[in-house]
Amino acid sequence: MRRGIAATALVASLALAATACGGDDSSDSSDGPVTITWWDTSNATNEAPTYQALVKEFEAANKGIKVKYVNVPFDQAQNKFDTAAGSKGAPDVLRSEVGWTPAFAKKGFFLPLDGTEALTEQSKFKPNLIEQAKYEGKTYGVPFTTDTLALVYNKALFEKAGVEAPKTWDDLKKAAATIKAKTGVDGYWGSTQSYYAQSFLYGEGADTVDVDAKKITVTSPAAKKGYATWQSLFNGKGLHKADTTADAYAHIQEAFVNGKVASIIQGPWEITNFYKGSAFKDKNNLGIATVPAGSSGKAGAPTGGHNLSVYAGSDEAHQKAALKFVNFMTSAKAQETIALKNNTLPTRDDAYTAKVKADPGIAGYQTVLSAAQPRPALPEYSSLWGPLDDELLKVAGGKVSLDEGLSNAETAIAKLVPDFSK
Numbered sequence: 001m002r003r004g005i006a007a008t009a010l011v012a013s014l015a016l017a018a019t020a021c022g023g024d025d026s027s028d029s030s031d032g033p034v035t036i037t038w039w040d041t042s043n044a045t046n047e048a049p050t051y052q053a054l055v056k057e058f059e060a061a062n063k064g065i066k067v068k069y070v071n072v073p074f075d076q077a078q079n080k081f082d083t084a085a086g087s088k089g090a091p092d093v094l095r096s097e098v099g100w101t102p103a104f105a106k107k108g109f110f111l112p113l114d115g116t117e118a119l120t121e122q123s124k125f126k127p128n129l130i131e132q133a134k135y136e137g138k139t140y141g142v143p144f145t146t147d148t149l150a151l152v153y154n155k156a157l158f159e160k161a162g163v164e165a166p167k168t169w170d171d172l173k174k175a176a177a178t179i180k181a182k183t184g185v186d187g188y189w190g191s192t193q194s195y196y197a198q199s200f201l202y203g204e205g206a207d208t209v210d211v212d213a214k215k216i217t218v219t220s221p222a223a224k225k226g227y228a229t230w231q232s233l234f235n236g237k238g239l240h241k242a243d244t245t246a247d248a249y250a251h252i253q254e255a256f257v258n259g260k261v262a263s264i265i266q267g268p269w270e271i272t273n274f275y276k277g278s279a280f281k282d283k284n285n286l287g288i289a290t291v292p293a294g295s296s297g298k299a300g301a302p303t304g305g306h307n308l309s310v311y312a313g314s315d316e317a318h319q320k321a322a323l324k325f326v327n328f329m330t331s332a333k334a335q336e337t338i339a340l341k342n343n344t345l346p347t348r349d350d351a352y353t354a355k356v357k358a359d360p361g362i363a364g365y366q367t368v369l370s371a372a373q374p375r376p377a378l379p380e381y382s383s384l385w386g387p388l389d390d391e392l393l394k395v396a397g398g399k400v401s402l403d404e405g406l407s408n409a410e411t412a413i414a415k416l417v418p419d420f421s422k
Contacts, residue, residue, distance in 0.1 A: 034321045035066040036092040036314075039081065041074040041306070042342075046272070050341040051329075058328045065321045085109040085313065092322040096141055096309045098132050099375060099382030104309065105135035106379045111310040111319060112138040118310065118326040124348040132374035133307050141307025142330045143347035145338065148372035149199060149301040150365060152256070153263035153287040154279055157183050161262075165289035167299075169203065169229050172263075172292050176238030179262045189240035189252050189261045190233045192396040194388035196265050198302045200226035202373055203294020208384050208413070211376040214420045216413050218388070219406045226294060231395060231402055242396035265291060267304065271343045271361035288364030290371045303372040305347070345369070380416050387412035 038055070042048050048071050055067045070091065072080060078100055084090040085104070096104065104110050113119045119142060122130060129143040151172075153165060158175075161182040166172040176187025190196070201207055206222035209215065217223055234242040240261060243251050253270065255261045257277020274280050293299035308326045310319060328334060335351035338344055345365055346352060357363040375381050390412075391405035400408070410422060 033064050033066050034317050035068055036318055036321045036325060037068040037070060038093040038325070039070050039072045039077060039091040039095065041072055041077040041095045041097070044071045044073075047342045047344075050338055054329060054334055054337065058325060061328075062321075062324060065324065067325060081109075082107075085311065090311050090313055092311050092314045092318045093325060094309050094311065095144060096307050097382075098141075098303060098305050098307060101133055101141045101307050101309060102135040102377045102381075103379035105138070105140040109312055110140040111312040112140060113142060113310065113323075113326075114139050117320075117323040118142050118308075118330075120327060121331075121348070124332065124350055126347060126349065126369065128303065128369075128372060128374050129305070129347050132303050132377075135377050135379075141309040142326050144306045144308045144330055145344040146303065146305035146347045146369070146372070147267045147269055147345055148303055148365070148369060149196065149265050149267050149291055150368045151263055151289045151291050152266050152274070153289065154256075154259060155285050155287045156279075157185055157259065157262040158287065161187075165287060166292050169200070169233070169292045169294060173233070173236060173239065176262075177236070178238070180238030183262070185259070186240045186261045187238035188233060188263050189255060190230065190242070191252060191265065192242055192244060192248065192393050194385045194392055195302060197227065197230045197388070197392060199265065199291040199300060200230040200294060202226075202300030202302075203229070203292070203296060203298065205294075205296045205298070207376070208388070209376065209378065209381075209417065209420060211378050214417075216410055216417065216420050216422050218413060219403075219410050219422075224402070224406065227392075227395075227402055227406065229294060230392075234396060244393055244397040268343070268345050268361065268365040271359070271365075274361060283360050286360055286364065288361070288368065290368045299371050300373040301368070301371055303374050305345075378417070383416050384413050387416075 040051050052069055055069050059067060081094055125143050129146055133139050133141040133143060157179060161179040163175040163178050166175050172188055179185060179187035201223055204222040204226040206220060206226055208218045210217050233239055252264055256264045257274055257279055259279035274286055275283055280286050290299050291301045308329060310322045332348060332350045335346040335348060336353050336356055339346050339356045339362060352366055387409045391409040394400045395402050395405040414422060
């Protein structure tokens with residue numbers, strides 16, 4: 001209780017301090033349009049033009065509001081916003097990666113959106129996506145785009161081998177061996193990155209930490225079992241060995257899109273690139289299935305994507321305009337446009353229109369979204385993947401044992417969440 005009171009006081013203090021310096025556009029006049037600033041973190045070449053066109057639509061429909069669009073490189077945006085939010089210059093709206101949302105909410109940088117114009121159609125959004133935008137019971141972002149991992153596979157190779165999309169990791173091993181025997185192509189190539197290994201934890205009912213118990217669980221029996229399964233998929237008939245080079249991601253992707261491996265685990269952000277490969281000139285050859293389940297019988301994949309969040313330090317006029325803008329950008333019509341132009345997944349059911357679902361990639365990923373598992377509302381959660389990335393790479397490369405690697409990761413994670421027990 002004491003910790004909760006202290007945190008609340010800190011949030012209030014920070015929000016008040018930020019308000020004192022909020023409202024970042026000094027060009028606004030008392031009777032002129034309000035200019036809000038939006039930091040977009042999307043790909044500046046492939047995705048940003050769609051958002052810029054939507055901004056123009058919004059301005060045309062709302063004569064009293066101007067939007068200053070700023071594209072900030074994704075890998076710089078978190079630190080830039082963290083700095084800016086504590087002083088003059090923070091944007092009124094941020095495209096916040098789902099893992100950033102609780103961290104900025106904890107600092108008091110984001111405005112709670114419950115009951116505001118930004119969330120008037122909350123029931124239209126997928127419940128698990130609303131849940132991932134919450135921190136301590138309040139909603140600090142409106143789901144803007146979403147993603148999750150799926151088993152993507154080459155339908156032609158699977159059909160030639162006479163196998164179906166596997167339901168479990170054991171099924172995947174059997175299918176990979178059969179595909180190798182019948183087609184000469186490896187059946188599966190796994191990633192060493194911890195984000196991609198998350199599904200193996202979920203398949204055992206495990207996670208990296210237990211937030212409620214404030215305990216690091218990465219070395220628990222269930223977690224070890226999940227990682228042991230992950231490790232076993234680098235060695236066997238039809239299973240491609242681990243790639244521990246810096247270019248592993250590109251190697252795996254290139255092999256899959258050109259028919260040199262029959263299946264991988266991947267997210268929808270690669271839909272456009274799938275179609276550029278020789279194996280998927282016919283888009284309907286792309287198979288998409290829920291990631292296989294572990295021994296718990298349940299399959300789960302991490303939820304990714306972005307929310308639109310409003311800066312708590314902006315003044316009332318800018319916040320009001322920002323809420324209207326967020327409502328517009330997350331509307332069904334805007335999300336349909338974004339999906340058609342950028343091949344990203346909408347966050348609300350009514351945006352999956354016939355036009356959107358005509359793309360087999362988007363339609364396929366929609367079917368696996370129900371298995372997407374929100375991350376715990378722990379501000380430090382995204383940073384926990386760093387130590388695991390380091391250690392899983394060593395494990396996959398045979399430099400350390402699985403037990404040693406997980407123990408090392410546990411030690412490093414303990415420094416990131418010092419109030420958690422091992």
